[in-house]
Amino acid sequence: MGLLEGRKGIIFGVANEKSIAWAIAQKLHKEGAELAFTFAGEALEKRVRPLADSLGAKLILQCDVTKDDQIQSVFEQVQSSFGYLDILVHAIAFANKEDLKTDFLSTSRDGFRLAHDVSAYSLTALARQAAPLMQGRPGSILTLTYYGAEKVVPRYNVMGVAKAALEASVRYLAADLGPKGIRVNAISAGPIRTLASAGISGFMEMLHYVEAKAPLRRNVTAEEVAGTALYLASDLSSGVTGEVIYVDAGYNIMGM
Ligand code: NAD
Ligand code: 0WE
Numbered sequence: 001m002g003l004l005e006g007r008k009g010i011i012f013g014v015a016n017e018k019s020i021a022w023a024i025a026q027k028l029h030k031e032g033a034e035l036a037f038t039f040a041g042e043a044l045e046k047r048v049r050p051l052a053d054s055l056g057a058k059l060i061l062q063c064d065v066t067k068d069d070q071i072q073s074v075f076e077q078v079q080s081s082f083g084y085l086d087i088l089v090h091a092i093a094f095a096n097k098e099d100l101k102t103d104f105l106s107t108s109r110d111g112f113r114l115a116h117d118v119s120a121y122s123l124t125a126l127a128r129q130a131a132p133l134m135q136g137r138p139g140s141i142l143t144l145t146y147y148g149a150e151k152v153v154p155r156y157n158v159m160g161v162a163k164a165a166l167e168a169s170v171r172y173l174a175a176d177l178g179p180k181g182i183r184v185n186a187i188s189a190g191p192i193r194t195l196a197s198a199g200i201s202g203f204m205e206m207l208h209y210v211e212a213k214a215p216l217r218r219n220v221t222a223e224e225v226a227g228t229a230l231y232l233a234s235d236l237s238s239g240v241t242g243e244v245i246y247v248d249a250g251y252n253i254m255g256m
Helices: 020-030 042-054 068-082 109-134 157-180 203-213 222-233
Strands: 008-012 034-039 060-062 087-090 140-145 183-189 244-247
Touching: 008 020, 008 068, 008 109, 020 034, 020 042, 020 087, 020 222, 034 042, 034 068, 042 060, 060 068, 068 109, 087 109, 087 222, 109 140, 109 157, 140 157, 140 222, 157 183, 183 222, 222 244
Parallel strands: 008 034, 008 087, 034 060, 087 140, 140 183, 183 244
Antiparallel strands: none
16 A cells, blocks of 8 residues: 555656656655646647656646646646645746856846746745645645755855745745645755756766765765655655755755
8 A cells, every 4th residue: 555545646847757856756656646747838748748648647737837827727627637636746946047157146136036936936826726625635735945045055046045935935835734734845955967957067066066075975866855755745744844854965964
C-alpha cells in the first residue's frame, strides 16, 4: 500500500525530464497518487504531455501563472475531474536572464515585478484556488526555494529577493490555511542541473564549490529532493507546516 493511495495532486513546473517537478511527480505517482500536470506555454506542451501520459495523467493543462484566467480554468477542471485535491506542487521560477547576469543594483522595476509575480505571488494565487478543493482533506502545498533567499549568492540577484518573498509567503499561507488542516512548506534545494540552471554562467563552478564545502562533499539529486517532497506531501509530515526544509547536502549549515 503506497503512502499516497487515493490522494490526488497537481504538479506545476514540469518543463522536461530534468525538472525537479518531474522527479517529484514520479515519486508521488509511485506511492499511489493520481496526478494532474500543467505546462507554462504551448512550446512546452510537447515536452510535458508524453511525460504526463507515461504516468497515466488525465489532466494536462496550460497554465501561465501570470494569467488569472488560466489559473481559474485549471482549478475548474480539477474540480470537475478530481472533485477534490490533496497535494499541490509549485516548482516555478522566472526572472529575466539579464537580471541574473550582473548585480542586483541594476534590477529594473519591470524585472523585479516579473520575478516576483512568477516566482513568489503565484504560490498565493494557486493556494487560494486550491484551498476550497482541499477542504476536509489532508491538504499539502509545497514549493521549491533556494539558499539565495537568505544569503547573497552572486548573480542570483532578484531571484533571491523573490525567493525571500516566497519563503515568507509559505509562513503566512501556513498560518491562514492551518485551521483548515492544509499544510504549506518549502524545500530549499542545493544546485541541480536543470533547464532553469542550464544557461547560468558559473553554474559548474557552483556545483564544484558545493562538492568541496558541503558536509556530504557532494551535490544533491532531483530524486533526493523528491524524497523530501514525498514526506511533505504525505501523512509522515502531518505535524509540519510553515517550514523550509534543506535538501542541500548540508551546505547551508557551514559558516566557513
Ligand atoms: P525547470 O526549468 O525544469 O522548472 C522551472 C519551471 O518554471 C518550468 O517548468 C517553467 O515552465 C516554469 N515557469 C516559468 N515561468 C512560468 C510561468 N509564467 N507560468 C508557469 N510556469 C512557469 O527548473 P527546476 O530547476 O526544476 O526549477 C523548479 C523550481 O526549483 C524553481 O522554483 C527553482 O527556483 C527551484 N530550485 C531549483 C534549483 C536548481 O539548482 N535547479 C535549486 C533550488 C531551487
Ligand atoms: O531558481 C533557480 C533558477 C531560476 C531561474 C533560472 C532562469 C534561467 C533562464 C529563473 N529565471 C531564469 N530565467 C532565464 O531566462 N535556481 C535555484 C538555479 C540557479 O540559478 C542561479 C543560481 C542557481 C543555483 C542564477 C545565478 C546564481 C545561482
